[in-house]
Amino acid sequence: MHFAEPLPLRSGAALRDYTLAYETYGTLNADKSNAVLVCHALNASHHVAGTYEGQAKSEGWWDNLVGPGKPLDTHRFFVIGVNNPGSCFGSTGPMNDNPDSDRLYGADFPVVTVEDWVDAQARLLDRLGITQLAAVLGGSLGGMQALSWSLRYPERLRHCIAVATAPNLSAQNIAFNEVARRAIITDPEFHGGHFYAHGVVPKRGLRVARMIGHITYLSDDSMEAKFGRNLKGAQPAYSTQDIEFEIESYLRYQGDKFSEYFDANTYLLITRALDYFDPARDHGGDLSAAFAGAQCKYQLVSFTTDWRFAPERSREIVKALLDNRFDVSYAEIDAPHGHDAFLLDDPRYHAVLKACFDNIAKEQP
Amino acid sequence: MHFAEPLPLRSGAALRDYTLAYETYGTLNADKSNAVLVCHALNASHHVAGTYEGQAKSEGWWDNLVGPGKPLDTHRFFVIGVNNPGSCFGSTGPMNDNPDSDRLYGADFPVVTVEDWVDAQARLLDRLGITQLAAVLGGSLGGMQALSWSLRYPERLRHCIAVATAPNLSAQNIAFNEVARRAIITDPEFHGGHFYAHGVVPKRGLRVARMIGHITYLSDDSMEAKFGRNLKGAQPAYSTQDIEFEIESYLRYQGDKFSEYFDANTYLLITRALDYFDPARDHGGDLSAAFAGAQCKYQLVSFTTDWRFAPERSREIVKALLDNRFDVSYAEIDAPHGHDAFLLDDPRYHAVLKACFDNIAKEQP
Numbered sequence: 001m002h003f004a005e006p007l008p009l010r011s012g013a014a015l016r017d018y019t020l021a022y023e024t025y026g027t028l029n030a031d032k033s034n035a036v037l038v039c040h041a042l043n044a045s046h047h048v049a050g051t052y053e054g055q056a057k058s059e060g061w062w063d064n065l066v067g068p069g070k071p072l073d074t075h076r077f078f079v080i081g082v083n084n085p086g087s088c089f090g091s092t093g094p095m096n097d098n099p100d101s102d103r104l105y106g107a108d109f110p111v112v113t114v115e116d117w118v119d120a121q122a123r124l125l126d127r128l129g130i131t132q133l134a135a136v137l138g139g140s141l142g143g144m145q146a147l148s149w150s151l152r153y154p155e156r157l158r159h160c161i162a163v164a165t166a167p168n169l170s171a172q173n174i175a176f177n178e179v180a181r182r183a184i185i186t187d188p189e190f191h192g193g194h195f196y197a198h199g200v201v202p203k204r205g206l207r208v209a210r211m212i213g214h215i216t217y218l219s220d221d222s223m224e225a226k227f228g229r230n231l232k233g234a235q236p237a238y239s240t241q242d243i244e245f246e247i248e249s250y251l252r253y254q255g256d257k258f259s260e261y262f263d264a265n266t267y268l269l270i271t272r273a274l275d276y277f278d279p280a281r282d283h284g285g286d287l288s289a290a291f292a293g294a295q296c297k298y299q300l301v302s303f304t305t306d307w308r309f310a311p312e313r314s315r316e317i318v319k320a321l322l323d324n325r326f327d328v329s330y331a332e333i334d335a336p337h338g339h340d341a342f343l344l345d346d347p348r349y350h351a352v353l354k355a356c357f358d359n360i361a362k363e364q365p
Numbered sequence: 366m367h368f369a370e371p372l373p374l375r376s377g378a379a380l381r382d383y384t385l386a387y388e389t390y391g392t393l394n395a396d397k398s399n400a401v402l403v404c405h406a407l408n409a410s411h412h413v414a415g416t417y418e419g420q421a422k423s424e425g426w427w428d429n430l431v432g433p434g435k436p437l438d439t440h441r442f443f444v445i446g447v448n449n450p451g452s453c454f455g456s457t458g459p460m461n462d463n464p465d466s467d468r469l470y471g472a473d474f475p476v477v478t479v480e481d482w483v484d485a486q487a488r489l490l491d492r493l494g495i496t497q498l499a500a501v502l503g504g505s506l507g508g509m510q511a512l513s514w515s516l517r518y519p520e521r522l523r524h525c526i527a528v529a530t531a532p533n534l535s536a537q538n539i540a541f542n543e544v545a546r547r548a549i550i551t552d553p554e555f556h557g558g559h560f561y562a563h564g565v566v567p568k569r570g571l572r573v574a575r576m577i578g579h580i581t582y583l584s585d586d587s588m589e590a591k592f593g594r595n596l597k598g599a600q601p602a603y604s605t606q607d608i609e610f611e612i613e614s615y616l617r618y619q620g621d622k623f624s625e626y627f628d629a630n631t632y633l634l635i636t637r638a639l640d641y642f643d644p645a646r647d648h649g650g651d652l653s654a655a656f657a658g659a660q661c662k663y664q665l666v667s668f669t670t671d672w673r674f675a676p677e678r679s680r681e682i683v684k685a686l687l688d689n690r691f692d693v694s695y696a697e698i699d700a701p702h703g704h705d706a707f708l709l710d711d712p713r714y715h716a717v718l719k720a721c722f723d724n725i726a727k728e729q730p
Binding site: 107169175179183187220226229251269 | 375376377378472475476533534535536537539540541543544546547548550551552553558569572573576577579580583585588589591592593594601603604605606609610612613616617620630633634637640641643646
């Protein structure tokens with residue numbers, strides 16, 4: 001969907017003449033009351049569910065949750081996935097032409113925030129003729145978008161479902177983002193963010209960034225269970241540069257794969273959007289005050305072994321919502337997989353979301 | 366101290382014609398029974414205590430603990446600090462001439478292990494005429510050396526004092542080391558470890574490595590208390606590449622400083638020594654069996670907020686020692702500073718070590 005009207009951004013800049021890639025699943029009902037928006041996190045896109053014809057391994061990133069007969073049942077709901085501006089999977093981003101210069105955006109793509117994405121998503125819904133969403137659903141950075149929806153457009157959603165998320169990043173969260181960014185920015189092939197013109201990609205930086213990210217997505221326990229101290233060979237090779245332990249092999253593989261398809265400028269933009277999200281900031285740090293104008297019902301979910309966005313962070317949100325006497329349900333799922341758990345098919349987790357959507361389907365808007 | 370006889374290494378290789386830098390504090394008594402060896406961790410040296418005349422800010426790395434009237438009192442004990450081979454602070458390391466080639470060692474420096482270091486330290490003691498140590502003390506990687514002493518030379522020490530350490534690295538610990546190593550190795554200025562000949566230093570990689578390390582040395586809480594989400598400026602600048610948060614400024618400063626003085630090959634060697642340490646490995650993973658031959662008394666210390674080497678890891682060691690009915694004392698110190706706490710002047714922590722050394726001083730060997 002193309003948008004000719006500029007999108008004003010929180011930074012004071014604007015994004016003009018942009019396109020949003022989106023997909024929908026299921027059928028919008030007559031009174032347009034069954035729409036559910038699914039917001040993506042760092043490394044995902046509008047392709048939430050289903051597979052592309054003739055393309056093996058093209059399952060959507062939340063295909064275990066979204067589809068016919070699944071917890072978010074596309075027989076009942078009209079599900080919308082939209083790629084955020086600044087991303088590298090179809091919507092306007094750093095790899096596109098910069099209308100204000102004669103080169104690609106690169107590092108000149110304006111800094112986008114969670115709030116800006118929510119505004120862009122709201123415009124897409126305007127075009128689709130959807131006044132009010134049955135729900136907005138997201139995990140991690142997607143959960144921040146769901147929370148932001150309830151603050152920016154309180155009358156436009158009935159339910160906010162935020163999984164494995166936080167009211168803002170901690171200093172440690174920002175620190176991990178910053179190291180990953182430094183790895184990318186100091187890669188000589190980054191060329192100040194205009195590497196496209198040089199025909200190169202800062203793969204070294206992207207690899208390191210992804211390896212750091214992966215460590216924070218997995219729990220200590222699940223890494224221990226999956227890899228432990230297993231050697232790649234039968235005996236130690238006593239090398240500083242070669243792969244010695246299985247965990248090293250896994251991380252290098254993840255880093256290599258990521259560096260083949262992910263855009264370096266997008267990585268910077270999306271981690272910055274994470275850093276900046278902080279709805280309490282405009283209310284003197286008072287999260288309860290930040291939520292005062294919300295109107296929807298909330299479902300929060302966290303995972304016990306998630307040390308990136310630990311349960312305590314979800315409880316901060318729950319407390320702020322309860323301070324406002326909102327309708328809140330909170331599930332803390334005992335799962336071993338760390339932050340990644342929000343993408344996995346954990347039966348207790350999916351049962352919570354299924355019950356939530358079953359209740360939403362029964363409601364009369 | 367120069368050693369002409371080759372040091373056989375665990376890898377099967379040998380280190381020949383090497384020098385160890387060491388310092389001593391206090392006076393060795395007549396029966397040579399009051400010597401305490403202090404083992405260093407990743408980023409330290411033989412310069413444990415005191416200051417160099419005319420050099421401001423030249424305090425030894427454990428000066429708050431070691432000195433006249435301090436918990437490890439140099440009026441009573443003869444304290445020895447020794448720089449391990451492979452390090453970059455005076456002992457033979459990657460920056461020295463390789464006797465087997467016409468260039469510096471660089472990446473050809475043999476892989477050294479905790480056990481190799483302990484053997485090198487034992488030879489130094491031979492030269493100093495010290496048959497038995499009153500104690501071996503170390504924190505983190507230094508604690509691993511203290512534990513290894515009690516296994517390799519059980520009759521040569523009366524006390525093993527191991528602080529903030531672990532019986533081996535977890536998969537997550539190895540993962541962090543590996544990301545740091547990849548940042549260094551993939552820095553184009555690393556030149557396969559022979560960057561000296563090119564007149565360059567892989568500073569980008571060293572910076573990223575140090576930033577990652579720093580995150581794991583500090584607790585989430587102390588980072589939150591010290592930096593939180595404080596901005597560097599009054600308002601967000603909305604930039605992906607400039608410093609926005611104070612934590613970023615701190616990490617970049619630490620990374621820059623480190624890259625000015627630390628050797629990249631040493632970083633690889635020392636993190637590998639950490640990875641390889643695993644005394645239970647030769648005993649089918651049975652840590653209790655690994656300690657069966659030990660003879661000394663043990664003092665273990667851990668810190669509640671240390672998530673690099675958490676208290677549970679120390680408790681694994683305590684359990685293995687108790688399985689052998691050894692004399693073990695264990696203190697779990699409630700301190701906010703994460704892994705770094707072992708280097709700080711926490712009153713409860715220092716009181717534990719003071720009591721420990723007071724008791725050792727009273728003993729008749």
